[in-house]
Amino acid sequence: MARPSAGDVRNGIPKTMGLRRSDRFLSGLNAYDRVVFVTHIHADPDGLGSMFGLAHLIETLTEKPTIITQDGPISRAENRALVDTLHLDLIPIKIVDWHKGDAVVMVDSQPKTGRHTFDENVPLYAVIDHHETPGDLEDVAFIDVRPNMGATCTLVTKYLIEQGVTLTEKLASSLYYGIETEVTGYPREATEADDEALNYLFGLTDKDLLAQIRNARLPHSHFECLLEALQSSFLYDRFVISWVDDLPQPEQAAEVVDFMIRFEKVDWAVCCGIHKDKLIISVRSALPHAKSGEILRSVVGTLGNAGGHDRRAGGCISLAGKSVTAIEELQAKLRRRFLKALNIEDNRGRRLVALREMLQNLQS
Numbered sequence: 001m002a003r004p005s006a007g008d009v010r011n012g013i014p015k016t017m018g019l020r021r022s023d024r025f026l027s028g029l030n031a032y033d034r035v036v037f038v039t040h041i042h043a044d045p046d047g048l049g050s051m052f053g054l055a056h057l058i059e060t061l062t063e064k065p066t067i068i069t070q071d072g073p074i075s076r077a078e079n080r081a082l083v084d085t086l087h088l089d090l091i092p093i094k095i096v097d098w099h100k101g102d103a104v105v106m107v108d109s110q111p112k113t114g115r116h117t118f119d120e121n122v123p124l125y126a127v128i129d130h131h132e133t134p135g136d137l138e139d140v141a142f143i144d145v146r147p148n149m150g151a152t153c154t155l156v157t158k159y160l161i162e163q164g165v166t167l168t169e170k171l172a173s174s175l176y177y178g179i180e181t182e183v184t185g186y187p188r189e190a191t192e193a194d195d196e197a198l199n200y201l202f203g204l205t206d207k208d209l210l211a212q213i214r215n216a217r218l219p220h221s222h223f224e225c226l227l228e229a230l231q232s233s234f235l236y237d238r239f240v241i242s243w244v245d246d247l248p249q250p251e252q253a254a255e256v257v258d259f260m261i262r263f264e265k266v267d268w269a270v271c272c273g274i275h276k277d278k279l280i281i282s283v284r285s286a287l288p289h290a291k292s293g294e295i296l297r298s299v300v301g302t303l304g305n306a307g308g309h310d311r312r313a314g315g316c317i318s319l320a321g322k323s324v325t326a327i328e329e330l331q332a333k334l335r336r337r338f339l340k341a342l343n344i345e346d347n348r349g350r351r352l353v354a355l356r357e358m359l360q361n362l363q364s
């Protein structure tokens with residue numbers, strides 16, 4: 001039998017007592033006047049779909065108003081397309097006027113993991129997530145954290161099915177895309193529950209809209225960033241590390257590693273890049289049970305924050321200074337720590353594209 005989740009234990013109500021999680025989630029809201037949804041900085045489709053799905057659940061079954069917030073910019077082209085084509089109404093978290101009667105619901109993230117810019121002292125009613133990265137769940141009344149699920153949107157879809165709520169095309173498309181983006185890649189980080197949710201949602205989606213989101217048009221900076229990453233990539237055994245000096249958008253580090261992990265000669269891809277006063281790190285692995293999140297957390301250590309899943313992880317480090325030496329030292333430190341964590345000999349590495357070839361390309 002599956003181990004009970006933190007939610008079951010903390011609330012002292014085993015599932016066998018018949019109260020479904022979605023019932024407990026909804027009944028706990030009685031004490032509040034309004035529901036405010038928050039997700040991690042630079043929201044992704046899983047966070048957006050989860051907020052949108054739960055807001056629909058609450059608005060259908062209760063009289064409570066809901067607001068969906070946005071923490072920091074959403075810049076990845078597909079994620080922008082999701083917000084724009086579905087006309088998601090997002091309130092910048094900076095302008096949220098927190099009320100005493102607010103039930104704050106955090107999805108696809110956990111408190112005090114360095115992934116939020118709003119006041120850490122704002123009390124949370126619920127945390128609904130699937131990350132392995134432990135957050136501070138003290139004093140959170142409702143907890144449903146299931147790291148065995150591929151997506152938070154899967155949990156939300158289950159709540160909606162349990163409560164018999166009818167989905168709009170727009171909502172089904174957003175939940176579907178939220179799950180799809182979390183379980184792509186190989187090996188898949190998906191369970192039967194994710195596939196059941198995808199199956200359920202598929203017939204309800206707007207396929208043209210999904211195609212429009214998946215094939216979102218890319219900005220010039222996307223190609224510049226990829227070129228810089230390719231030219232700076234070094235291989236160490238089956239590990240490739242790429243550097244981008246100036247990441248125009250923080251999510252581009254993830255786009256680089258999504259691309260690099262397809263390389264047949266590597267099992268690990270890391271991209272580090274500087275965005276404003278932060279060093280952004282993104283990791284992908286092509287190995288099953290790779291524990292990328294844990295590895296990245298050990299590599300970053302006290303330098304910053306990190307977390308993630310088995311195959312995918314992300315982190316960031318606040319830069320004290322942006323001098324070339326300071327950044328080079330940090331780069332060297334991270335590279336050494338990655339190689340150590342992955343048990344790869346720290347030799348000189350070799351360039352993915354030889355310098356001579358780069359120069360020849362420029363001359364021809």
Ligand SMILES: [Mn+2]
Nearest residue numbers: 046108151152
């Ligand atoms: Mn997620």
